[in-house]
Amino acid sequence: MVRGLVTALRTLTILPVPGREAERYSDSLYWFPLAGLLIGTLETLLARLGVLAGWYEMAAMLALGGGIIFTRGLHADGLADFADGFFGGRNREASLRIMKDPNVGSFGSLALIFVMLFKFVCLLELVRYQAFGTMMAGVLLARMGQVLLASSLPYARAEGGTATAFVEGAGWQHLVVAIASAFVLLLYPTGFGWQRALFLIASAVASTLALGLLSRRKIGGVTGDVLGACSELTEAFVWFAAVLSIRFPVFDMT
Numbered sequence: 001m002v003r004g005l006v007t008a009l010r011t012l013t014i015l016p017v018p019g020r021e022a023e024r025y026s027d028s029l030y031w032f033p034l035a036g037l038l039i040g041t042l043e044t045l046l047a048r049l050g051v052l053a054g055w056y057e058m059a060a061m062l063a064l065g066g067g068i069i070f071t072r073g074l075h076a077d078g079l080a081d082f083a084d085g086f087f088g089g090r091n092r093e094a095s096l097r098i099m100k101d102p103n104v105g106s107f108g109s110l111a112l113i114f115v116m117l118f119k120f121v122c123l124l125e126l127v128r129y130q131a132f133g134t135m136m137a138g139v140l141l142a143r144m145g146q147v148l149l150a151s152s153l154p155y156a157r158a159e160g161g162t163a164t165a166f167v168e169g170a171g172w173q174h175l176v177v178a179i180a181s182a183f184v185l186l187l188y189p190t191g192f193g194w195q196r197a198l199f200l201i202a203s204a205v206a207s208t209l210a211l212g213l214l215s216r217r218k219i220g221g222v223t224g225d226v227l228g229a230c231s232e233l234t235e236a237f238v239w240f241a242a243v244l245s246i247r248f249p250v251f252d253m254t
Helices: 002-012 027-054 056-070 072-088 092-100 105-128 132-152 164-168 172-186 194-219 224-247
Strands: none
Touching: 002 027, 027 056, 027 072, 027 105, 027 132, 027 164, 027 172, 072 092, 072 105, 072 194, 072 224, 092 172, 092 194, 105 132, 105 194, 105 224, 132 172, 164 194, 194 224
16 A cells, blocks of 8 residues: 555655555555645645745745646656647547657646636635645645546557556545545645635535546546546636635635
């Protein structure tokens, strides 16, 4: 079981983690939320440095840049390939072929620019409100979203791919553990009340399900690029929903 954590950290981060890989890569899915919490904590520490300097824009930029560096830009690359394939491909075969191309096209470039700017704006608001726990929550729940997609959709490529081992071995138990652990991690390390935790989880699930339905319709399942895009888009949506809830509180979710 601990090997799953090693695989999760090696897959999702640049951290040099000692130990042996999991025999089944899908075992690492149990640990994705915890890996997300670790990445989010590192991003938050960078943001706090900017706040200490009294420069909120730099704090948001440090958090955004840290997220890219700590993950080797893995999910950003997936987002670019996803956008190129889904918006540039007229059918399933064309979309899969385009996503496999390592070159980034116009749709991928535009998606990266828009999503990164959107995330920067959301992060800037979270920094201004000192909502560092929410910042971590977005990163954590983005990894939970990856487990949701991997557990509920088949792999789209018949010949397999880089994420095949994660998706083909995933099942309902991975999903249940990921959601339950995400809820617990939101309650204790971040200190959210249960209402706030459920709101953030619901935001992540809504974003993930929308992407999953689109992916199912377009290519019949998921790929590694879709999982990467899920991480980026879910992270952004959770932050956005959190900012809206802070700026326009309808009811108390503390």
